[in-house]
Amino acid sequence: MVRVLKDEDGNVIFEGSAELEEIPKANIIITGKTGVGKSTLINQIFGEALSKVGTGRPVTQDVTQYTKPNIPVSIYDTIGLELDKERQEQTKSDMSGIISDKINNPDPVDLVHAIWYCVNAGSSRFEDFEANFIRYFRSKFEIPFFVILTQCTSRKKAAELKGHIVKERGLDVEVILTLAEDYETDAGNITKFGLDEVVDATVKRIPEFVENSFISAQRVNMKLKHEAAMGVIKKYVKATGFGKLVRRIPLINIGAAFDDAAAMFKAIGDIYGLDTNSGQVFTIVSEVFSKDTVWSILKCTPVIGEFIGDEVNGTGIGSLIKEAGTMYCQAVEEVFRENSQKELENVQYVVKKLKEHLRRIVNERIGSSPD
Numbered sequence: 001m002v003r004v005l006k007d008e009d010g011n012v013i014f015e016g017s018a019e020l021e022e023i024p025k026a027n028i029i030i031t032g033k034t035g036v037g038k039s040t041l042i043n044q045i046f047g048e049a050l051s052k053v054g055t056g057r058p059v060t061q062d063v064t065q066y067t068k069p070n071i072p073v074s075i076y077d078t079i080g081l082e083l084d085k086e087r088q089e090q091t092k093s094d095m096s097g098i099i100s101d102k103i104n105n106p107d108p109v110d111l112v113h114a115i116w117y118c119v120n121a122g123s124s125r126f127e128d129f130e131a132n133f134i135r136y137f138r139s140k141f142e143i144p145f146f147v148i149l150t151q152c153t154s155r156k157k158a159a160e161l162k163g164h165i166v167k168e169r170g171l172d173v174e175v176i177l178t179l180a181e182d183y184e185t186d187a188g189n190i191t192k193f194g195l196d197e198v199v200d201a202t203v204k205r206i207p208e209f210v211e212n213s214f215i216s217a218q219r220v221n222m223k224l225k226h227e228a229a230m231g232v233i234k235k236y237v238k239a240t241g242f243g244k245l246v247r248r249i250p251l252i253n254i255g256a257a258f259d260d261a262a263a264m265f266k267a268i269g270d271i272y273g274l275d276t277n278s279g280q281v282f283t284i285v286s287e288v289f290s291k292d293t294v295w296s297i298l299k300c301t302p303v304i305g306e307f308i309g310d311e312v313n314g315t316g317i318g319s320l321i322k323e324a325g326t327m328y329c330q331a332v333e334e335v336f337r338e339n340s341q342k343e344l345e346n347v348q349y350v351v352k353k354l355k356e357h358l359r360r361i362v363n364e365r366i367g368s369s370p371d
């Protein structure tokens with residue numbers, strides 16, 4: 001659902017979020033030698049649903065594309081980079097082909113947005129052909145390029161390899177240290193790290209129009225998801241505050257405010273990759289935020305704006321939308337954190353959980369005991 005609000009003259013004053021399927025996908029190429037940990041990295045960052053449940057479609061002999069409806073990312077995974085020279089050249093030309101095709105297609109958003117080149121830090125071997133491969137893509141295309149050191153079981157060794165790549169090889173690339181999965185040694189367990197940094201670094205450099213797509217698709221950086229959700233709420237509050245979203249709303253009819261903000265609640269769920277559709281979100285919100293509940297929230301909200309008789313002005317509605325959005329966001333975060341990816345794929349279950357959590361959060365907010 002795209003929600004577009006127009007003023008009296010027909011100018012668009014507000015545009016809500018689209019359904020997740022309509023959100024552009026962030027396109028990432030992941031490459032590097034076999035066994036370095038590309039699949040492990042992808043599974044950890046985007047969840048196994050993308051590569052195992054989602055379809056791996058061979059784009060060329062050496063490149064497989066992983067996509068899944070409702071996950072706004074598309075991963076191009078290469079094979080065979082460690083093989084002979086012929087194979088390396090083939091992968092290089094396949095990758096160039098994918099990049100160029102996207103540059104030349106009519107869709108201005110459908111581009112390759114980042115390249116992740118993976119090097120196993122454990123093996124400490126960084127070969128000439130790898131340096132040449134990176135140089136080639138760095139000079140030919142202006143695409144954010146990252147060298148991701150995988151399986152960094154020793155930070156010292158990984159830091160040395162990073163120094164080698166940047167200084168001795170003189171490659172102008174951002175290098176990020178990672179361990180995608182915990183690593184067991186005789187001396188104990190090494191805890192995974194660095195995936196949130198891969199996400200952070202990528203978000204900083206991809207085009208703005210796919211930022212939220214990428215933030216939604218990834219599952220490791222909660223801070224970015226939270227910031228994106230707060231951004232969505234802010235956008236709606238702003239529209240409300242200027243009297244654009246809803247003008248004067250009689251308290252009696254306050255449900256209209258939530259109707260207008262339905263796309264906001266939906267967009268918050270989308271950021272956490274929940275498959276709830278607009279109708280389900282609206283059901284949750286309208287059931288939990290009953291008229292009495294809304295009235296109670298307004299009474300304990302610091303800035304409630306002016307009440308005129310039984311009407312509340314735009315500022316009051318803005319505060320209400322902000323409160324409700326923040327509470328909904330908290331519910332979404334709890335549901336996302338407390339359930340497995342498999343559970344989160346069951347939409348009916350998610351709807352039930354969201355309702356429970358939201359009800360509890362709202363009751364805590366207005367100081368009554370849960371019913």
Ligand SMILES: Nc1nc2c(ncn2[C@@H]2O[C@H](COP(=O)(O)OP(=O)(O)O)[C@@H](O)[C@H]2O)c(=O)[nH]1
Nearest residue numbers: 034035036037038039040151179180181182183
């Ligand atoms: N413990 C641990 N094992 C890893 C990690 N990354 C890769 N591996 C292991 O290395 C092997 C190859 O990884 P894979 O992701 O299939 O590499 P790919 O060929 O580049 O896709 C697998 O057995 C993984 O379990 C990691 O971060 N931690």
Ligand SMILES: [Mg+2]
Nearest residue numbers: 035038039040
């Ligand atoms: Mg693989």
